[in-house]
Amino acid sequence: MCIMYADKTTGSMQVAIEETNRRRDKQIAYNKEHGITPKTILKSHDAIMVQTRVADSRKTIKAYAGPESRALR
Numbered sequence: 284m285c286i287m288y289a290d291k292t293t294g295s296m297q298v299a300i301e302e303t304n305r306r307r308d309k310q311i312a313y314n315k316e317h318g319i320t321p322k323t324i325l326k327s328h329d330a331i332m333v334q335t336r337v338a339d340s341r342k343t344i345k346a347y348a349g350p351e352s353r354a355l356r
Contacts, residue, residue, distance in 0.1 A: 284302075
């Protein structure tokens with residue numbers, strides 16, 4: 284969901300709104316054709332933390348390598 288605040292609707296805003304509506308209509312038609320009823324996924328805080336812990340462990344932290352660190356290679 285997106286909430287836009289503006290005094291008037293700009294061209295780029297209108298394009299984004301129209302694209303969102305087009306995608307929504309397409310998704311609703313697909314769901315109806317395949318008998319899908321969307322439902323909210325409910326997860327506990329602990330379950331979310333376990334899932335993100337795996338992703339966090341894959342991040343590589345790069346420290347600044349200044350000119351002085353080149354001598355160590």
